[in-house]
Amino acid sequence: MNAWRRLRKSYFLYSFRRDPVALASFAIFFFLVLVSLFAPVIAPHNPYDTSTIDVMDAEIPPAWMAGGDARFWLGTDIQGRDLYSTMLYGLRTSVAIGIGAVLFQGILGIVVGLTAGYAGGRVDSFLMRVADIQFSIPYLIVAIITSAIFQLAFGLGRFEQLAMPLLIVIIGISEWPKYARTVRASVLGEKQKEYVEAARVIGLNPARIMYRHILPNTLTPVLVISTIQVAQAVMSEAALSFLGLGMPVTKPSLGSLIKAGFQYVFSGSWWITTFPGMLLVTFTLVVILFGDWLRDVLNPKLYKG
Amino acid sequence: MFAFIVRRVLQAIVVMGVIAFIGFSVQHSIGDPVRDMVGERVSLAEREAIRDQLGLNDPVPIQFGRFCWKALHGDLGISYFHKRPALDVILSKAPATLELVFGATVIILVFCFPVGIYTAIRPRAWLSRFVMAVSTVGVAVPVFLTAIVLIYIFGVELRWLPTYGRGETVALGGWDTGLLTADGLLHLILPSVALSSIMLPLYIRLIRSEMMEVLETEYIKFAWAKGLSRWRIWLLHAFKNTLLPVITVFGVEIGILFAFTLLTETVFQWQGMGFMFLEAVERSDTALLVAYLVVVGVMFVVINTLVDICYGLVNPMVRVAGNP
Numbered sequence: 001m002n003a004w005r006r007l008r009k010s011y012f013l014y015s016f017r018r019d020p021v022a023l024a025s026f027a028i029f030f031f032l033v034l035v036s037l038f039a040p041v042i043a044p045h046n047p048y049d050t051s052t053i054d055v056m057d058a059e060i061p062p063a064w065m066a067g068g069d070a071r072f073w074l075g076t077d078i079q080g081r082d083l084y085s086t087m088l089y090g091l092r093t094s095v096a097i098g099i100g101a102v103l104f105q106g107i108l109g110i111v112v113g114l115t116a117g118y119a120g121g122r123v124d125s126f127l128m129r130v131a132d133i134q135f136s137i138p139y140l141i142v143a144i145i146t147s148a149i150f151q152l153a154f155g156l157g158r159f160e161q162l163a164m165p166l167l168i169v170i171i172g173i174s175e176w177p178k179y180a181r182t183v184r185a186s187v188l189g190e191k192q193k194e195y196v197e198a199a200r201v202i203g204l205n206p207a208r209i210m211y212r213h214i215l216p217n218t219l220t221p222v223l224v225i226s227t228i229q230v231a232q233a234v235m236s237e238a239a240l241s242f243l244g245l246g247m248p249v250t251k252p253s254l255g256s257l258i259k260a261g262f263q264y265v266f267s268g269s270w271w272i273t274t275f276p277g278m279l280l281v282t283f284t285l286v287v288i289l290f291g292d293w294l295r296d297v298l299n300p301k302l303y304k305g
Numbered sequence: 306m307f308a309f310i311v312r313r314v315l316q317a318i319v320v321m322g323v324i325a326f327i328g329f330s331v332q333h334s335i336g337d338p339v340r341d342m343v344g345e346r347v348s349l350a351e352r353e354a355i356r357d358q359l360g361l362n363d364p365v366p367i368q369f370g371r372f373c374w375k376a377l378h379g380d381l382g383i384s385y386f387h388k389r390p391a392l393d394v395i396l397s398k399a400p401a402t403l404e405l406v407f408g409a410t411v412i413i414l415v416f417c418f419p420v421g422i423y424t425a426i427r428p429r430a431w432l433s434r435f436v437m438a439v440s441t442v443g444v445a446v447p448v449f450l451t452a453i454v455l456i457y458i459f460g461v462e463l464r465w466l467p468t469y470g471r472g473e474t475v476a477l478g479g480w481d482t483g484l485l486t487a488d489g490l491l492h493l494i495l496p497s498v499a500l501s502s503i504m505l506p507l508y509i510r511l512i513r514s515e516m517m518e519v520l521e522t523e524y525i526k527f528a529w530a531k532g533l534s535r536w537r538i539w540l541l542h543a544f545k546n547t548l549l550p551v552i553t554v555f556g557v558e559i560g561i562l563f564a565f566t567l568l569t570e571t572v573f574q575w576q577g578m579g580f581m582f583l584e585a586v587e588r589s590d591t592a593l594l595v596a597y598l599v600v601v602g603v604m605f606v607v608i609n610t611l612v613d614i615c616y617g618l619v620n621p622m623v624r625v626a627g628n629p
Contacts, residue, residue: 133320136609137602138564145598148586152335152594235447239568242449243583258449262572265453266461277450285445 015297022293025286032283036092043085044071047252054080059269075271077257078264079249087276090252091283097167097253098234102226104172105233109179110215110222116180117187118210128184131177143174143236147245160248167246171236175229182225186218220298227291231284238280254280309617317610322373324602328595329372332382333365335591381599382592386585391596395578400480401471402566402577407484408497409562413505421512425520426539428513437513440506448565452499452572459495467492469574496573503565504558511554515547557612560605 007013016022035042045052062083063073074083116127134142147170151159159166190196191214199209234254240246241255242262249260254276261272347355356362360371375381381391424433460468472492474481483489519525520543528538567579574580578597585593 129316136560137605138561140561140564140567141601141605144564144567144582145601148582148594149331149335151586152331152589152591231445238447239449242447243567243571245583245586258453262449262453265457270457273453277453281442281446281450284447285442288445289441 012297019293021289025289028286029290032091033095035088036095039088039092043088045082045085047081047086047089062271074275077260077272083271083275086252086257087279090254090257090276091279093247093251093253094234094237097164097237098230100168101171101233102229104168105176106179106222106226108172109176110183113180113183114187114210114215117184118191118206131180135177139174140239143170143240144243144245146170146173147240151245163247163251167237167240171233178225182221183218186221187214190214190217224295224298227287227294231287235284310614313610313613317606320606321603324599325373325376328599329369332591332595376599381596384590384593386588386590391593394581394593395596395600398576398578398581400482401575402579404483404493405496405500405566405569405575405577406562408493409500412497412501413508417505417508417512421509422516422544424509425513425516436509440509443502443506448499448503448568449572451502452569455495455499466495468495471576496569496575500562500565500569504562512547512551515550516543519543519546
């Protein structure tokens, strides 16, 4: 109750209510997450249920166009799946991968950053060298090569089965240095403060000081980059799936839907690619806008890297 | 300074070793070269003999040493599909990718400065607001969607520009260039525009914010007070000081441009390194994949080391403070 009152009077909520862009983008983001959570309830068809899919329904245009079918208001894709339902399920997969990947890279980066920042010395310079080196290679290259190696190592069938957890790991691996550097930078700032010294004097063990005392004070910048990272991860998933290194076409994600429709754009079936594309752009755009607002309000001294 | 360079080069060698080890383990654990070489009717004993001959039964460290030794001599194995040394295949595709990056860079450089300056000196004009809105959306649009839209508009509907392949190329001593023929240049337009759309919004925003910051400083106010002409203040006084951070960022981000060529090349069937790599993955061409990994790794290590050394030359703080 107390926390709620504090939140209500805070500058954070005040500026949130005063900023139409932040309000709108958060509302759309919230709506899209809800929709993706409840996709099985909302969607009129189930794209995973092959018994309801009929290839004869393939490439039906949206309902308002000539040749449209009232059952499929956004039309159908090349396999005869209802595009609207498939997009809802695709968004669900993309959001799950995005959030999962951010959690993965966040945990990895926080552990490395905290250890490096708190331990200092050789541990610090070794861990940060590793992070620097990976950071100097673009994340997309790391992600593409990692998933290519995974695909060869697991074999295509197995990779497609495990696509979702593997993509979370792949995108997580390609982005962790950003967290490690951010966390380390703020740990270095916190380490000098008196409360840490006090904790050390009363004889707490280092792990407790790191995770219970320092970590909560470094979470603001982590929160800020996490928002942008979700957008980044969703875009990475789409890029990987588009290259054929991510979700297979049988398991809809926004990226695999765009890929599946890409060959058919030029023969006139523009809707298969256009609607998932628009959904992808809307999702990343609102996340980026909300993240920008969050950064401006919380304004942590982000370690620019 | 000398010690700094030595340290950097040593570090680069260690990183290359790590990359070589990753490449080696991929090659070592995926696929069986003997099975690729011989048919089904070869007996187990004969297979063992071939394995011995190829050195596949040697201890792993020795095999790794041999892998590095061969790699240092430019031998990265033979591509199963192309039946040519993998390094040759990659190098023959490199010009296409480099020209694509070059084309995108030219477009970025031509547009980002005038637009960035304009939006900085006229922040309230409707055109500036429009540009800023478009660039905000532009950051969220993935490059393959931009590419598909471009193909649809200019290739399918208007039929103005070719949408796939490199067109006519001229061989310039081993370098197949599309920059010298009208057809090749026409083919380059759409892919470069698509690729530049990744970075252009970011640069416009960067130049704008840097320039607006500079325009607030005292010396600009002083220049106004002196009654200098506005163009002199904008271009000579303000713009010059926005350049340094922009160039710094540009050096870093050109690598990202390279990464996005993979997506652009896929959409436009551009016969470059990225397209070749994805084909290699599809065909399970392990040798070519490993060679690509090593070549790209070496490329980034060399570029980063050179950039670091240049920084060290220009800025003593890097070589003293940045290296405990």
